[in-house]
Amino acid sequence: MNQKLNIQFPKSITLYIKREDLIHPIVSGNKFRKLKYNLLQAKGENKTTLVTFGGAFSNHIAAVAFAGKENGFKTIGIIRGEELKSKVSENPTLQFALDCGMQLDFISRESYQQKSESAFLSQLNEKFDNFYLIPEGGTNELAIKGCEEILTLEDQKFDYICCSVGTGGTLSGIINSIKPHQKALGFPALKGTFLKDEIRNFVCNENWDLNTDYHFGGYGKVTSELISFINNFYNENKIPLDPIYTGKMVYGVVDLINKKYFPEYSKILLIHTGGLQGIQGMNLKLKTKKLLTIQFHD
Known part of the structure; x- marks a missing residue:
């Protein structure tokens, strides 16, 4: 299911999120x-x-x-x-x-x-x-085969497909399934550019890139700014985001829109890769440090 997002940004940009987090209650x-x-x-x-x-x-x-x-x-x-x-x-x-x-x-x-x-x-x-x-x-070849099934015919109308990146398997599947007019943009949750070489082992085209500016300090690292964004995003859209992967990616895309990275009239699809089970553990860590926690309340 693709859901249009309620975010203030230039009206020439179309922004949707694919709710892959809803395909299974546990293995999402x-x-x-x-x-x-x-x-x-x-x-x-x-x-x-x-x-x-x-x-x-x-x-x-x-x-x-x-x-x-x-x-x-x-x-x-x-x-x-x-x-x-x-x-x-x-x-x-x-x-x-x-x-x-x-x-x-x-x-x-x-x-x-x-x-x-x-x-x-x-x-x-x-x-x-x-x-x-x-x-x-x-991530292996069979995993990438599964991730090649994320996009549907309906998604061919989008210019950019954006997703978070851990080991690179999900992005690789998306890269292999996008059309020539589309570009895949990955947002690594880890520091460094080494993932580019990993991804190249699995993909068959070059219409993709990684943006390494939104890892918030590295894997498992978060800031109060990111947590505030996730909480505000939920209040506005009623969509929970995890702080390790999808939250960072959505933050990055919104920031890039505001910085006019995307051309006018771009149609952008974000992939929600799930990961919500980790929120409970992250909140426990944040509470011990007396920091802002993730709050999902209607």
């Missing part, structure tokens, strides 16, 4: 898209277990835990940070995954950095039986 947004064909592949290979990776407030960990439970898989999450093992009850995301039956395997941050190396993967094969491995964030 891009996680639904990324897992669709991976789950089918795991079933086709007669795998009994899903193994994946994530951090303290990972949308991906929560989604795999629930999807695995619903589809009859045992699930194992390799979690970044051994210090989190004693804090599961204080972490809404990890507690949710545990409640879904996911086995949580906590490893050091140093070991986590080696998760793609052959020696680490060999250890997984020795440790776990008959498993299907899903990368961190869920």
